[in-house]
Amino acid sequence: MTTLLLVEDDEDLRDVVVRALRNDTVQVIEAEDGVAALEVIDSQGLPDLILLDMNMPVMNGWELARVLRERGLWHVPVIVITAAHDAARSAHDIGATAYLGKPFDLATLHSVVASALPKVSAHV
Numbered sequence: 688m689t690t691l692l693l694v695e696d697d698e699d700l701r702d703v704v705v706r707a708l709r710n711d712t713v714q715v716i717e718a719e720d721g722v723a724a725l726e727v728i729d730s731q732g733l734p735d736l737i738l739l740d741m742n743m744p745v746m747n748g749w750e751l752a753r754v755l756r757e758r759g760l761w762h763v764p765v766i767v768i769t770a771a772h773d774a775a776r777s778a779h780d781i782g783a784t785a786y787l788g789k790p791f792d793l794a795t796l797h798s799v800v801a802s803a804l805p806k807v808s809a810h811v
């Protein structure tokens with residue numbers, strides 16, 4: 688089973704992404720902010736890929752990236768999901784693998800996820 692961790696405060700967007708990516712071999716775990724994401728990682732270990740919104744209450748994407756680096760947990764591919772005009776810069780700022788500018792279509796979602804995580808490309 689491939690595990691994706693989706694860190695995003697917009698519940699409607701989470702629903703769209705989960706429905707698009709979840710299948711028999713891909714599990715999508717949802718976290719509504721960075722603190723919730725850390726709880727998932729602490730209890731279940733690192734996922735195979737993190738989809739990370741930058742602007743979130745409680746703990747945003749920049750803060751979560753910093754904590755993961757401090758803990759030596761930055762060896763997982765991370766796709767930044769944020770407003771299109773900020774996406775490339777935000778991804779560069781935190782050293783993310785790839786980015787997805789909002790709004791995005793499902794074909795783009797699939798192709799960015801597939802390229803960030805080649806081993807699940809056959810499944811997503």
Ligand SMILES: [Mg+2]
Pocket residue numbers: 695696697740741742743
């Ligand atoms: Mg947000």
